[in-house]
Amino acid sequence: MRHSILIGSAQQILGFALLVCMAQAPAFAETNYTISLANPDQHLVEVQILLPEGVAQRELQLPVWNALYQVRDFAQYVNWVRARDGAGRELTVRGLDKSRWQIAGAQGGAVVDYQIFVDSPGPFGAQLNSHHAFFNLAQVLMYPVDARREPMVVRFSHVPEGWHVATPLASMPEGRFSAESYDRLVDSPVEIGLFQELDFDEGGGHYRVVVDAEPGDYNMEKIAAMLRKIVAAAASWMGDRPFSTYMFLYHFPRGPAGGGMEHAYSTAIAVNADVLAKAPEVLASVTAHEFFHLWNVKRIRPQTLEPVDYMRENYTRALWFSEGCTSTAADIIQLRGGLLDERHFEQELASGIGELERRPAHLTQSAEESSLDAWLEGDAYYRRPQRSISYYNKGELLGITLDLAVREASHGQASLREVFQWMNQNYAKKGRFFSDSEGVREAAEAVSHADLGWFFAKYVAGTEEIPWNDFFRTVGVRVVEGKNTAPDAGFVASRNFDGPMTVAAVTAGSEAEHAGLQAGDTVLEINGKTAGQESSQEIARLIPGDTITVKIHARRGGDRELKWKVGSRDEVSYDLKDVESITAEQLARRTAWLKGEAQIPQEALSH
Numbered sequence: 001m002r003h004s005i006l007i008g009s010a011q012q013i014l015g016f017a018l019l020v021c022m023a024q025a026p027a028f029a030e031t032n033y034t035i036s037l038a039n040p041d042q043h044l045v046e047v048q049i050l051l052p053e054g055v056a057q058r059e060l061q062l063p064v065w066n067a068l069y070q071v072r073d074f075a076q077y078v079n080w081v082r083a084r085d086g087a088g089r090e091l092t093v094r095g096l097d098k099s100r101w102q103i104a105g106a107q108g109g110a111v112v113d114y115q116i117f118v119d120s121p122g123p124f125g126a127q128l129n130s131h132h133a134f135f136n137l138a139q140v141l142m143y144p145v146d147a148r149r150e151p152m153v154v155r156f157s158h159v160p161e162g163w164h165v166a167t168p169l170a171s172m173p174e175g176r177f178s179a180e181s182y183d184r185l186v187d188s189p190v191e192i193g194l195f196q197e198l199d200f201d202e203g204g205g206h207y208r209v210v211v212d213a214e215p216g217d218y219n220m221e222k223i224a225a226m227l228r229k230i231v232a233a234a235a236s237w238m239g240d241r242p243f244s245t246y247m248f249l250y251h252f253p254r255g256p257a258g259g260g261m262e263h264a265y266s267t268a269i270a271v272n273a274d275v276l277a278k279a280p281e282v283l284a285s286v287t288a289h290e291f292f293h294l295w296n297v298k299r300i301r302p303q304t305l306e307p308v309d310y311m312r313e314n315y316t317r318a319l320w321f322s323e324g325c326t327s328t329a330a331d332i333i334q335l336r337g338g339l340l341d342e343r344h345f346e347q348e349l350a351s352g353i354g355e356l357e358r359r360p361a362h363l364t365q366s367a368e369e370s371s372l373d374a375w376l377e378g379d380a381y382y383r384r385p386q387r388s389i390s391y392y393n394k395g396e397l398l399g400i401t402l403d404l405a406v407r408e409a410s411h412g413q414a415s416l417r418e419v420f421q422w423m424n425q426n427y428a429k430k431g432r433f434f435s436d437s438e439g440v441r442e443a444a445e446a447v448s449h450a451d452l453g454w455f456f457a458k459y460v461a462g463t464e465e466i467p468w469n470d471f472f473r474t475v476g477v478r479v480v481e482g483k484n485t486a487p488d489a490g491f492v493a494s495r496n497f498d499g500p501m502t503v504a505a506v507t508a509g510s511e512a513e514h515a516g517l518q519a520g521d522t523v524l525e526i527n528g529k530t531a532g533q534e535s536s537q538e539i540a541r542l543i544p545g546d547t548i549t550v551k552i553h554a555r556r557g558g559d560r561e562l563k564w565k566v567g568s569r570d571e572v573s574y575d576l577k578d579v580e581s582i583t584a585e586q587l588a589r590r591t592a593w594l595k596g597e598a599q600i601p602q603e604a605l606s607h
């Protein structure tokens with residue numbers, strides 16, 4: 001997935017028919033869901049579950065987390081739960097904990113109904129309104145604890161006139177969709193509404209593009225042209241295409257939005273319409289990242305994420321790889337697809353280095369610890385630069401440096417590409433999961449025939465400063481540090497994925513402090529613009545001496561408008577430049593690096 005959390009300021013019903021059948025002999029063996037869209041204005045979804053006959057006591061559970069590595073307790077939105085048997089007699093429903101219900105007397109099958117409020121927008125949410133429905137089904141559907149791995153069928157009722165359903169789920173007659181298990185069911189986002197759709201084939205794969213946005217805000221042909229480049233570059237880089245059909249689901253809202261969620265056969269992505277218009281490369285970048293996830297994390301998967309524990313956190317040390325190195329691969333895919341050039345790639349790396357180096361926590365929190373602590377990202381204090389680093393940021397840089405280390409250790413015969421292909425062959429294709437960082441090390445050492453324990457000990461498990469120039473020298477590049485006078489607004493604010501922007505810290509003695517800003521205040525507007533994804537750029541554009549106007553909802557209550565003069569501070573800036581006299585060897589390595597390939601074609605990896 002990808003979501004920006006850090007804002008450095010200073011930086012009707014078939015059920016009845018089935019019910020009749022069931023009273024005689026159950027005509028189905030699988031769990032059947034009907035999701036009613038009858039109440040879009042109130043954001044209320046009614047779900048009916050038909051449980052086939054079986055044991056008398058059944059337990060139903062609603063996940064506490066999904067998509068984001070954050071416990072969100074979706075059960076808080078369940079208004080009521082009821083159950084009856086095939087003859088219409090009421091069955092006892094007993095809550096076992098905040099997310100689990102027990103149904104008694106269900107041996108002949110049961111009909112369970114419940115109502116749930118869904119109004120959480122974006123790729124990590126579930127929402128029903130008068131415009132559309134978008135569901136991450138794990139936020140909506142309870143599962144029978146004893147049938148999680150059994151086939152499931154879902155249908156939608158009371159769908160408003162003219163709306164269509166788009167989902168990667170297998171479609172069945174009568175508007176039903178099926179999945180082999182609950183895990184597969186909830187790995188399949190659903191969009192229902194008045195969207196545009198385009199299909200194309202590329203390299204033997206079939207691709208569906210579904211866009212729900214204002215027609216004037218995007219160009220479907222341009223999006224399809226970009227997607228062709230991404231899917232072709234990714235499949236050729238991996239030498240693999242483990243699907244026949246894949247779906248891209250896009251939203252381009254006018255309001256605050258941003259992020260993407262990966263699935264095994266699809267991705268759901270939201271980009272703000274203005275950002276899309278001004279910086280279309282953002283769409284390519286997030287799309288390449290989410291698409292590559294179909295390998296890395298969905299199929300090349302750490303053991304610590306399996307089986308998914310819907311009741312509590314799955315702790316993993318591997319997000320630096322599963323997320324960060326997915327960004328590294330996305331860079332390579334964009335370079336290979338002609339969507340990113342060398343200069344912009346190097347600028348992005350330099351800005352990533354700056355982002356890591358400027359967070360004091362890079363000396364206290366390792367990439368593995370940042371992965372374990374992902375579950376704290378909802379908390380503003382945790383997001384402070386003194387407390388945490390981002391496993392996206394450091395992980396992407398570890399992907400770059402691991403690539404360079406593998407090239408050096410293998411004398412150019414292997415690269416990050418071979419590491420991913422090795423993991424694909426030896427884990428994903430064999431239905432095995434890898435053991436977090438140890439599994440990555442195993443792959444990197446196998447393709448480079450060298451000991452890379454030092455890399456993992458120092459930079460993955462450890463917090464040693466990364467000696468950038470030692471790595472980049474091998475491709476004739478050096479990191480140049482400069483001094484920059486940066487605007488300093490005197491506070492640090494950040495936001496959770498779709499939450500409000502919260503002030504995490506106010507610099508002691510700053511103008512911001514004198515103006516009355518306090519940690520814990522909610523930032524509503526900065527210079528007249530709604531606080532959101534673009535606020536960090538807004539602040540970066542300020543010039544020391546400018547007046548900043550910040551509208552807040554104070555922690556102690558009340559909305560206020562504060563104004564103060566922006567200060568300045570010296571910060572180290574980073575840039576990537578060519579070394580003074582580049583050798584033929586460095587140049588050859590760099591050419592291969594920018595293609596994401598090994599220098600000397602290796603014999604096909606032993607499969």
Ligand SMILES: [Zn+2]
Nearest residue numbers: 001002323326
């Ligand atoms: Zn991701």
